[in-house]
Amino acid sequence: MTDEPTPALALECVDLHVRYGTFMAVDGVSLVARPGEILGLLGPNGAGKTSVVRAITTIVPVTSGTILVNGHDLTDPVAIRTSIGVLPESNGYPGIQTAKAHLTFYAELFGLDPREARRQAEHRLRQLGLDDKSQPIGTFSRGMRQRLGLARALINRPAVLLLDEPTLGLDPAGREDLLRQLASSAVEEGTCVILCSHQLDEVERVCDRVAVMDHGRIVADGTVDHVVAGSGVTQRARIRVALGDVLAADEVLRALPAVSAVEYDNARPGDIDVELAPVDGARSQLLKVLLDARIEPRAFDFQRAALSDAFLALTSRGRETE
Amino acid sequence: MTTTERAARQHQERARSGWRVVLRKETADLWLSAKGLSVLLAFSIALSVLAYLASGDAAINLLDARESVGVVVKTAIGLGTLTAVVVSADAISGERERGTLEALLVTPVARRDIVTGKLLAASTMWLAALVVALPFVVVMADGPRVGLDAVLVLVISGGLVAAALTALGLAISSFVMSNRASLAASISILLMLAAPSQLPAITKSATLGPVLIKANPVSAGLTLADNVLVKQQEWTEQWIYLLSPILATIALTAAAILLARRLQLGDAR
Amino acid sequence: MSRLAALLIALLTAALLAISGSASAHAAGATRSPGTRSIDVRVDPRDASVKLGETLPLHVTLTNNGAEATPELVLHLDVTDPTKSTSVDPEDWTSTLTKQVGAIPPGDTRVVEWIVQPISSGDFVAYAVALTPRSRTIAASNAATIRVEHQQTLNPHGILGVALGVPAALGALLLVQQWMARRPRNSDQR
Numbered sequence: 001m002t003d004e005p006t007p008a009l010a011l012e013c014v015d016l017h018v019r020y021g022t023f024m025a026v027d028g029v030s031l032v033a034r035p036g037e038i039l040g041l042l043g044p045n046g047a048g049k050t051s052v053v054r055a056i057t058t059i060v061p062v063t064s065g066t067i068l069v070n071g072h073d074l075t076d077p078v079a080i081r082t083s084i085g086v087l088p089e090s091n092g093y094p095g096i097q098t099a100k101a102h103l104t105f106y107a108e109l110f111g112l113d114p115r116e117a118r119r120q121a122e123h124r125l126r127q128l129g130l131d132d133k134s135q136p137i138g139t140f141s142r143g144m145r146q147r148l149g150l151a152r153a154l155i156n157r158p159a160v161l162l163l164d165e166p167t168l169g170l171d172p173a174g175r176e177d178l179l180r181q182l183a184s185s186a187v188e189e190g191t192c193v194i195l196c197s198h199q200l201d202e203v204e205r206v207c208d209r210v211a212v213m214d215h216g217r218i219v220a221d222g223t224v225d226h227v228v229a230g231s232g233v234t235q236r237a238r239i240r241v242a243l244g245d246v247l248a249a250d251e252v253l254r255a256l257p258a259v260s261a262v263e264y265d266n267a268r269p270g271d272i273d274v275e276l277a278p279v280d281g282a283r284s285q286l287l288k289v290l291l292d293a294r295i296e297p298r299a300f301d302f303q304r305a306a307l308s309d310a311f312l313a314l315t316s317r318g319r320e321t322e
Numbered sequence: 323m324t325t326t327e328r329a330a331r332q333h334q335e336r337a338r339s340g341w342r343v344v345l346r347k348e349t350a351d352l353w354l355s356a357k358g359l360s361v362l363l364a365f366s367i368a369l370s371v372l373a374y375l376a377s378g379d380a381a382i383n384l385l386d387a388r389e390s391v392g393v394v395v396k397t398a399i400g401l402g403t404l405t406a407v408v409v410s411a412d413a414i415s416g417e418r419e420r421g422t423l424e425a426l427l428v429t430p431v432a433r434r435d436i437v438t439g440k441l442l443a444a445s446t447m448w449l450a451a452l453v454v455a456l457p458f459v460v461v462m463a464d465g466p467r468v469g470l471d472a473v474l475v476l477v478i479s480g481g482l483v484a485a486a487l488t489a490l491g492l493a494i495s496s497f498v499m500s501n502r503a504s505l506a507a508s509i510s511i512l513l514m515l516a517a518p519s520q521l522p523a524i525t526k527s528a529t530l531g532p533v534l535i536k537a538n539p540v541s542a543g544l545t546l547a548d549n550v551l552v553k554q555q556e557w558t559e560q561w562i563y564l565l566s567p568i569l570a571t572i573a574l575t576a577a578a579i580l581l582a583r584r585l586q587l588g589d590a591r
Numbered sequence: 592m593s594r595l596a597a598l599l600i601a602l603l604t605a606a607l608l609a610i611s612g613s614a615s616a617h618a619a620g621a622t623r624s625p626g627t628r629s630i631d632v633r634v635d636p637r638d639a640s641v642k643l644g645e646t647l648p649l650h651v652t653l654t655n656n657g658a659e660a661t662p663e664l665v666l667h668l669d670v671t672d673p674t675k676s677t678s679v680d681p682e683d684w685t686s687t688l689t690k691q692v693g694a695i696p697p698g699d700t701r702v703v704e705w706i707v708q709p710i711s712s713g714d715f716v717a718y719a720v721a722l723t724p725r726s727r728t729i730a731a732s733n734a735a736t737i738r739v740e741h742q743q744t745l746n747p748h749g750i751l752g753v754a755l756g757v758p759a760a761l762g763a764l765l766l767v768q769q770w771m772a773r774r775p776r777n778s779d780q781r
Contacts, residue, residue, distance in 0.1 A: 363765055
């Protein structure tokens with residue numbers, strides 16, 4: 001919406017604290033996100049994700065710390081709110097309004113004149129595939145409402161888009177549709193997207209980076225691989241080599257620092273099970289040492305640690321189940 | 323002008339016009355949905371029954387003609403205020419319960435603009451009630467020839483009472499988390515404030531009775547209606563009964579707008 | 592002895608005469624004051640019939656038939672229903688029940704008017720009494736009978752049009768609005 005030069009960071013939170021009475025909901029969170037980046041904000045229920053989002057959107061007071069949204073700090077909440085688009089988790093809609101009237105109203109709240117607001121509303125409805133829906137919102141399906149919510153969040157061409165559980169309750173096709181829209185918005189409009197979700201598979205798929213929260217703190221932050229690697233969960237590989245190469249393979253594999261265990265399946269001679277620490281590039285390291293030792297794998301099945309494994313390991317829920 | 327200055331000016335302009343956008347939307351929601359007309363229909367039916375009975379009583383001299391006009395004007399003020407309070411008490415707490423408040427709060431519009439827009443939209447309910455009440459009052463006041471007085475009482479006294487209580491309903495709606503609690507509290511306060519004027523024997527016998535009647539904006543407004551329409555007192559003697567409605571309107575409107583700063587979503591933690 | 596007997600007979604005769612004179616004076620007390628004063632009170636019309644909600648003028652005529660002027664008089668109207676034990680509140684019929692008449696010279700007449708408006712149907716009796724504020728003298732009128740016929744007022748003070756018209760108009764508006772809301776929005780679908 002604004003024609004100011006785009007800052008290098010779309011969002012920067014430093015040592016953010018949010019306290020509700022005696023409860024510290026956000027306890028020293030620091031986050032950065034760049035334009036065009038999709039950042040997944042993960043954490044179990046009560047971890048503080050929604051509080052972080054609401055602090056960024058200026059609707060809950062920050063106890064301490066700084067927030068910069070598109071270059072604006074908390075001393076100018078109106079400028080922050082002008083720069084953001086939000087799809088809240090508890091998102092209601094006026095049942096009697098049409099989608100177009102609803103979006104036009106929000107566009108006007110962002111300062112657009114009525115004609116421009118209508119144009120922008122039509123554009124977003126077309127973009128989200130809702131332009132042929134003239135019935136009241138009360139008759140919309142859950143998927144249509146979520147798409148409308150995304151259209152509303154995009155109505156001001158925000159620098160930072162904050163989405164709290166946007167795919168909650170959607171069927172697989174609806175989820176795919178919404179995630180596609182999200183990714184295209186980030187790429188085409190350079191929008192920084194903060195995605196709070198419990199759907200770890202979709203986060204893993206669309207997010208450039210993830211930040212995992214637990215008890216109001218960031219416990220891991222980085223690319224999905226980096227977070228998985230840092231979580232300490234193991235990865236597994238099953239390699240099949242010729243029977244004559246088993247001993248040589250055993251030797252080179254055990255020499256790798258990332259390998260924590262090498263086991264054999266007696267029922268299938270030549271199959272080697274390898275357990276690895278979650279380091280970046282483990283798969284290629286395995287292949288490299290085998291090929292360097294002139295051992296040609298006949299089969300290679302690598303099971304990378306999933307984000308869900310890392311999430312469970314990093315958060316309290318994981319610790320409780322251990 | 324630098325880009326930052328231009329952006330700041332844009333923000334200020336948005337802040338200035340935000341209440342208009344909210345007012346337009348809220349008014350449309352109220353009157354294009356069944357809500358506004360349904361409440362108004364209920365109001366008109368109640369007023370019709372009462373006006374018919376009062377006219378019937380006046381026709382057989384069971385009720386003085388002026389008194390019957392007074393009864394209808396006071397009922398129009400009371401019920402008209404109630405219709406506006408029902409709308410204003412739902413304005414914020416209703417959005418909170420329906421989950422639509424957060425999306426509104428994250429827009430650049432200032433919270434006081436949201437509250438101002440909603441307050442004015444709720445006031446259209448009173449204006450509509452006033453328009454509906456006018457024909458009743460004009461027809462009934464034709465006999466005793468108090469039409470102008472009746473209309474003036476309805477507009478001035480009723481307008482002030484309705485404005486004060488509408489602002490009160492909105493203020494309560496801002497900080498009461500449950501919509502039901504907001505409606506119950508607002509309507510209870512209206513009834514409590516209206517009660518003293520309906521208990522003249524008690525309030526007038528106590529030493530402080532007349533003072534309390536004047537200090538309470540609702541009873542003051544209703545007493546003014548009695549004084550002018552039934553007791554045929556002069557308007558110039560009534561300024562004391564307008565004091566508390568005027569002060570209450572100013573104070574409660576200011577309170578509603580100031581409370582807007584502390585507007586909370588309510589479900590944080 | 593015969594003298595004593597004659598004296599006793601004379602005394603008894605005088606006492607009897609005195610007693611009979613006093614009794615005849617008391618017997619005339621309802622309409623005539625002691626001595627020569629006499630007030631006649633009459634309510635007109637003697638029989639009247641009105642419909643509920645209508646007004647009825649009652650004329651009370653006071654005539655001084657005595658040789659002296661009356662003292663200051665007050666005239667009071669009362670209404671009752673002799674067929675029922677329940678009381679009638681005459682204040683519902685008229686707000687002023689008592690009227691000052693003043694002194695009436697001998698042979699003179701005063702007419703006082705009441706406009707009454709009955710508030711319920713039935714057969715009633717209206718009468719007036721003239722009294723002096725400081726004495727117990729009362730002169731009562733004849734009883735005028737008033738029949739009040741029940742009348743259904745369908746449109747008191749012309750309110751019916753508004754009382755039916757306003758809610759009907761709003762109801763119609765509501766129906767139109769609901770119909771418009773349910774109507775497919777062709778213009779939006781283009």
